[in-house]
Amino acid sequence: MRRKNMKKTAALFLLSVGVNCMTAQDIVPVHEFDIDIQKVGSPIQSTMYGIFFEDINFGADGGLYAELIKNRSFEFENPWGGWEPFGDVSIAEKNPCFNKNPHYAHLTYTGQITGTGLENEGFKGIGIKADENYDFSLYARTETNNPIKLRIELVNRDNDIYETQHLEIKGKDWKKYSVILSPKATEAKSRLRITMETAGTLDMEHISLFPEKTFNNRTNGLRRDLAQALKDLKPGIFRFPGGCIVEGTTIATRYQWKNTVGPAYQYQPMELYISSQEIPGLLSILRFGIL
Numbered sequence: 001m002r003r004k005n006m007k008k009t010a011a012l013f014l015l016s017v018g019v020n021c022m023t024a025q026d027i028v029p030v031h032e033f034d035i036d037i038q039k040v041g042s043p044i045q046s047t048m049y050g051i052f053f054e055d056i057n058f059g060a061d062g063g064l065y066a067e068l069i070k071n072r073s074f075e076f077e078n079p080w081g082g083w084e085p086f087g088d089v090s091i092a093e094k095n096p097c098f099n100k101n102p103h104y105a106h107l108t109y110t111g112q113i114t115g116t117g118l119e120n121e122g123f124k125g126i127g128i129k130a131d132e133n134y135d136f137s138l139y140a141r142t143e144t145n146n147p148i149k150l151r152i153e154l155v156n157r158d159n160d161i162y163e164t165q166h167l168e169i170k171g172k173d174w175k176k177y178s179v180i181l182s183p184k185a186t187e188a189k190s191r192l193r194i195t196m197e198t199a200g201t202l203d204m205e206h207i208s209l210f211p212e213k214t215f216n217n218r219t220n221g222l223r224r225d226l227a228q229a230l231k232d233l234k235p236g237i238f239r240f241p242g243g244c245i246v247e248g249t250t251i252a253t254r255y256q257w258k259n260t261v262g263p264a265y266q267y268q269p270m271e272l273y274i275s276s277q278e279i280p281g282l283l284s285i286l287r288f289g290i291l
Contacts, residue, residue, distance in 0.1 A: 050237030051230055062123025064230075066223045068134070068209040069120050069192065073265070074103040087116025087196075097139045097174040097205045098265050104205035109148075109196035117195035118204070119155075125189030126209070128154060128162065133212035136192075137178040139265070140169045143201035153193040154183050162187060169202055181209070206265045220264045 053059065061067065070082030079091045088108040096102040109116035120126070128134065134154075142148050147170040154162040162183035169177060183190070192209055196202070214221035215228065259267070 046234075046236035048236060050235035051233065051239065053238070053240040058123055064222050064226050066210055066214045066221055068122050068126045068211070069207055070123055071120075072208050073098070073101040073206050074105060075101050079103050082120055082122070084119040084121070085117075086119070087112050087114050089116060089118065092203065097141075097203075100259075100266050101206070104203050106201070106203050107196060108201040109199050111199055115195050117193065118207075119194075120192045120207070122191065126154070126192060127188050128183045128186065128190050130184055130186045131182065134181040134183070135178065135210045135212055136165070136181050136208070137176060138167075138194075138207040139174050139176050139205045141172055141174050141203050142169055143172070145171065146200055147198070148200045148202050149197040151193075151195045151197050152179060152181065153195070154181060154187075154190045155193050156187055156190055162190060166197075174203075174205070180212075208264075 053064075055061070057063075062070070071079075074080075074083075074091055076082070083105075085105070088110070090106050091103055092106040093102045093104075096104060105118060107116050107118075136152055147168050150167045150169060152165045152167060156162075162185050163181045165179045165181055167177050167179055192207075194204070194207070210220070211223075213224050215224045
């Protein structure tokens with residue numbers, strides 16, 4: 001009997017609490033706020049918000065930096081990263097064009113059915129637009145003084161050709177060669193193909209493809225659309241470098257700004273947590289950051 005009374009008392013207590021809670025909720029006052037969106041409140045300093053830049057996931061290479069060729073100097077941990085060689089092609093280091101980036105491609109063509117040359121995939125494809133100009137360049141030398149003709153093409157996986165140009169390489173000394181590519185179609189995932197048309201041996205280094213239209217029309221500059229979008233944010237601060245790029249994977253691979261100043265061919269690639277990168281250089285970033 002006593003236990004039954006205790007259960008009854010407990011049930012009545014819980015019911016009382018529930019009723020009281022419901023009553024309390026029913027009588028909670030409603031507060032209203034009138035906000036005048038035209039009235040300026042407390043000032044917010046422009047330096048309190050801005051852009052944080054970290055070179056991962058195509059943040060710089062394949063993103064803000066306008067270079068379209070992946071691993072243009074063959075300096076990734078895997079020198080063929082981004083490239084598909086065909087024919088008699090190897091990586092060499094003897095008497096390089098640039099001491100800071102000693103690797104280059106060594107090609108020999110003796111009439112093989114497969115041909116001899118290189119293809120670059122870009123950053124998951126090379127995006128091109130119809131009737132726009134792209135500046136192609138490379139440094140090259142021949143084994144003899146006999147000239148060697150190269151065919152430069154923009155193609156896709158199905159071998160559709162969007163543009164073809166030619167270069168003649170001549171001389172045993174390293175020299176820069178360039179030509180303008182103007183594709184007649186738009187393609188998000190094109191590839192760059194370089195094929196030897198003349199028998200012989202040559203070396204190639206620092207193979208580059210840039211859109212003619214860059215941010216503020218700067219040579220070796222930034223991608224126009226992305227840089228402009230960031231500028232339009234009117235950031236009060238610009239943090240660079242940021243995140244894990246600062247410390248690198250080891251002391252030797254930490255971010256060292258001195259290695260990113262100077263001509264593009266002197267940039268030393270950095271080994272990041274994600275993959276090897278050919279960073280665009282401190283000056284390129286600072287040019288953007290001061291705008």
